[in-house]
Amino acid sequence: MKQLRVKKNRKEAQLIAHRYPKLPITEQYRQIRSSIIFSAIERDIRSLIITSPEPGDGKTTTAINLAIVLAQQDKKVLLIDADLRNPSIHHNFLESNNEGLVNVLAKTLALSDAIIHTQVPNLDILTSGPIPPNPSELLNSQEMNLIMKELKESYEYIVYDTPPVLAVTDPQILGNKCDGVVLVTRSGKTRINRANEAKELLEKAQSHLLGVVINGIESKKSPYFYSQYPNC
Numbered sequence: 744m745k746q747l748r749v750k751k752n753r754k755e756a757q758l759i760a761h762r763y764p765k766l767p768i769t770e771q772y773r774q775i776r777s778s779i780i781f782s783a784i785e786r787d788i789r790s791l792i793i794t795s796p797e798p799g800d801g802k803t804t805t806a807i808n809l810a811i812v813l814a815q816q817d818k819k820v821l822l823i824d825a826d827l828r829n830p831s832i833h834h835n836f837l838e839s840n841n842e843g844l845v846n847v848l849a850k851t852l853a854l855s856d857a858i859i860h861t862q863v864p865n866l867d868i869l870t871s872g873p874i875p876p877n878p879s880e881l882l883n884s885q886e887m888n889l890i891m892k893e894l895k896e897s898y899e900y901i902v903y904d905t906p907p908v909l910a911v912t913d914p915q916i917l918g919n920k921c922d923g924v925v926l927v928t929r930s931g932k933t934r935i936n937r938a939n940e941a942k943e944l945l946e947k948a949q950s951h952l953l954g955v956v957i958n959g960i961e962s963k964k965s966p967y968f969y970s971q972y973p974n975c
Contacts, residue, residue, distance in 0.1 A: 761863050772809060790900075790920075791901070792903050794907065800958060811866060814900075815865075819900075820902065821901045821902070827875055827882070831904075842870075843871045850886070852872075908926075908945060918948050921951075925955075926945070
């Protein structure tokens with residue numbers, strides 16, 4: 744992907760919309776943001792799930808940079824690492840993952856104490872915390888419902904980074920609770936049948952699928968594409 748040429752290290756590249764606001768790739772994240780905002784005309788879109796069919800499609804990079812460009816509109820944004828099986832948000836913001844969402848769900852840490860302010864203006868993060876033995880049960884708990892409701896009172900946008908939908912049920916669980924889902928795929932990697940399987944699983948969970956982000960397209964303009972009305 745073209746943005747790899749400008750990065751100093753992998754962690755820095757994940758925050759590309761913050762560090763390189765004038766690059767074409769950052770403009771593509773803004774276009775994704777605009778598509779989501781336009782789709783909110785008939786339905787309030789404030790909580791978003793970012794998932795992918797399989798690992799390696801770029802969902803976390805998309806979640807991070809979408810959260811950044813939302814925050815750049817002077818909106819209060821929270822990015823949550825809801826991938827309780829393979830968390831990585833903390834790496835990209837150079838934070839510890841000793842405590843986070845899992846601790847809040849277990850009621851051993853206050854929600855306010857778990858939220859971390861980042862170097863990106865208006866953007867906070869909630870890391871996953873230690874990997875639990877029962878991720879799906881935690882995400883489907885009444886405590887999670889209460890946390891999600893409380894956060895909506897404090898933030899204008901909440902972005903959840905979740906595991907791949909074909910691997911576990913976690914994205915379906917959260918997709919049913921949130922206002923919209925963005926499915927991230929990778930050109931040359933994601934097979935059409937696998938993308939369709941992911942789409943069908945999300946729809947069966949009564950998730951509101953906003954569109955598809957396709958990573959890795961070879962183009963002079965952008966390696967990203969967003970479709971508001973996906974037809975995988």
